Amino acid sequence: MICELRASFFLLAAMHILAAADSPPPPRFTFNGFHGASLRLNGGSFVEPNGLLRLNNNTRQEVSHAFYPFPFLFRNSSSGDPLSFSTSFVFAIVPQYHDVSSHGLAFAVSPSSNLSAALPSQHLGLFNLTNNGEATNHILAVEIDTIQNIEFEDINDNHVGIDLNGLTSLASAPAAFAVDDSTELHNFQNLSLISGEPLRVWAEYDGKKMQLNVTLAPLHIPKPHLPLLSSKVNLSSIVLDEMYVGFSASTGAAAGSHYVLGWSFSSNGSAEELKLSDLPSLPPREEVDRGKKTKVLVIVIPISVILFLVIAAVGVALLIKQAKKFAEVMEDWEIEYRPHRFSYRDLYKATRGFCEANILGKGGFGDVYRGILPKSNVEIAVKRISHGSRQGMKEFIAEIASIGRLRHRNLVQLLGYCRRLGELLLVYDFMPNGSLDRYIFGRAEESLSWSQRFKIIKGIAASLLYLHEEWEKVVIHRDVKASNVLLDSKFDGKLGDFGLAKLYDRGCNPQTTRVVGTLGYLAPELSRSGKFTSSSDVFAFGAFLLEVACGKRPVELKTSGIEMVLVDWVLEFLMKGELLEARNRKFAGEFAREEVEMV
Structure with a gap:
């Protein structure tokens, strides 16, 4: 009987253990310091002995992440509506040099805790040059940005923003917190994100109202009634059913340290308030006491001067040699x-x-x-x-x-x-697939299909439209050709090599200059006027089109020693009504007749 009771007890205990192992993680957590947090860390992030989460450690061009190890429900699986969530955290940004920022950090809601493809500097470890702004990212972020990047329309170098799938913020505001005065009117007091002092952030999303509020305040100031940012955000197309939450930080040309002291999150209801008294302290700032340093030097130098001179003689020789090897110039x-x-x-x-x-x-x-x-x-x-x-x-x-x-x-x-x-x-x-001419004229292992070629053509056309019509100035490339078109990992075409480019203010006439470029791509009028215009680029683009469609260079030397001009060669087929006979026979698979004829 006793054996049966023992067996039943152990069986019941085992069932409880298995049930606990299969149960989902709780819908909320609170970390007053990160001892035992078991976060997913990468890059330069680590938890210090006192429980302080350090995301970057005075390293330039670094990306770091820290994500909670389990995903949370962010969308109603039956209706597809986004669910409410709330988070609160305390952070500090300590630049290596006073008032020289090292880029910022962000609270991120992501479909994956692995953002290894993201770039440092202005990309904040969230996106890269290829995927920034893509709807397939499914990333919501609250950026704490300390560098003004004109390309992302940043308002200044000390702001908080709400980002959806990219770094051009849906809404942003200078770092500040709301202060209630005696007349119950609100005004805002500015804050410095790179002061090295701890600051608190609250980010709260109401799934029914579809409203996201972001509030900022100094560490020991109670949560202001008025948020810094309040924006209507429909997250239905942004979040998936399950998402990870965490932090991303990056540095650029300047180094610095990013810290998170405490963090709470709730996927339903308000996040628990952090216990400020339990938060770990920041390491002391490494500042030099010049008075003490001078006294030490006065005592030490007379004693060690001989040893110093010997070491200095060897060291200077090595430094001079090293300096020559890595010397740089600034003008x-x-x-x-x-x-x-x-x-x-x-x-x-x-x-x-x-x-x-x-x-x-x-x-x-x-x-x-x-x-x-x-x-x-x-x-x-x-x-x-x-x-x-x-x-x-x-x-x-x-x-x-x-x-x-x-x-x-x-x-x-x-x-x-x-x-x-x-x-x-x-x-x-880096363009992993090299230049386009390798696939047209070289012996590349794989040939490009017509659909790939036509996609590349449309991409280069879009880039020229941007250079000629859409940028702040008119940019004349002056060397459009297949060898200057590079292919990324997806075989998308990108125009490169701007070594011969010219910039003009809109409405100004380009000045006469020496004729540069490649024979076969130069517009006929250049030999007379010497003036490069957007039309000159378009002529070269036409020669590029024939390269891609025909698989021949604009000017080729036949075995007989006679030059073959590609335009004349294609015109002969056109006059005979056999235009498609001029196409490149290396097309892989089917091709669209109308598109080939149009090109």
Whole structure:
């Protein structure tokens, strides 16, 4: 009888354990410090011994994430309506140098806790150049942004914003908190996000009213009655049935530390208030007491001067050698355009010392190397322009000034640059599928289908429309051709190499200049006027269309020694009524007759 009772007891206990293991996580949590939180951490994030969650640790170009390990219900599975949720957290941003920000952080609601494809700097570790703004992201974020990025229409360099699937905020406001005065009217008192002091955030979403409120306040100020941001947000198409919640932070050219002291969340109802007395403290700021330092030096230097001189002699020799190897140059025009500047040391490491094995291609303007940035693991392409290159400082500045400020999905993104002694280096997005001419004229392993080619054509057309009509100035590319069209991982075409580009204010006539470009793509009038216009680019685009559709270069030398001009060759077929006979026979699969004829 006793054995049967024991067996029943153990069976019942086992059933309870299994039931507990299969039960869903609770719909809320509260962390007054992060001891035992079991968060999913990556990048530079970690929990310090006192329970403080540090997202970044004074490292440049770093992305860090910290997500709760289980997803929560965010949408009614039967009706598809978004559910209410609420969160509260305390954060602090401590820049490495006073008043020099290192980008910000964000509270994120994401379908995945793995955002490894995201970029640092202005992308806040949430998105990258390809997916920013895409509806398929399904990401809601409350950004705490400390850098003004014109490309994302930021209002200033000290603001809070509500982001849906991208970094152009649905609503934003300068960092501040509401103060109630004696007449019961509200005014706002400004806050500095990079003061190094802890600040509190409340983000509350009402699923019935579809309203998101975001409130900000100093640590020991009670929650203000008036939120900083209040916006109508229909999350039906943003959130999925289950979503993860967590934090994302990034640094850029300047380093800094991002901390979260405490965090509470509830998927139904209000998040529990944090116990401020239980929150971990921030580490002391590393500030130098100059008076004490001087006294120490006065005592130590006389004692150690001989040893210092010996070490200094060796050290200076090594430093001079190292400085020459990684020396860089800075001039006035660079301050005016303010593109992102990489250190030569980082690019040297990324390309493994510019080794031959990493060369992607060789051209008249220098070699292009594949690299991986050592801290962020982002793949890049580095164009290295040497002393004797035909592309000099003037063209280099043109490329920096133009593409460095352009933003379009069909343009190769210039990430930054570096100058060292007589070398000029441009850093671009890495295009894994190389240039288009490799697939048209080379012996690529796979041939492009007509649908892929037509998609590339439309993309390059869109990029030229942007350059000629839609940007703040008129940009003339002056070298549109298949070899300057690069393909990303999805075989989308992106126009690159702006070394010959010219910028003009709208309404101004371009000045006469020397004729540059590639034979076969140059408009006939250039030999007379020498004036490049948007029409010159369109002529080159026409030659590019024939390249893609016919699989031949604009000018080819036949075995007989006679030059074949592609336009004349196609016109012969047109006159015979056999236009389709001019098409490239390497098309893979079916093709649309009307589209090929139109091109």
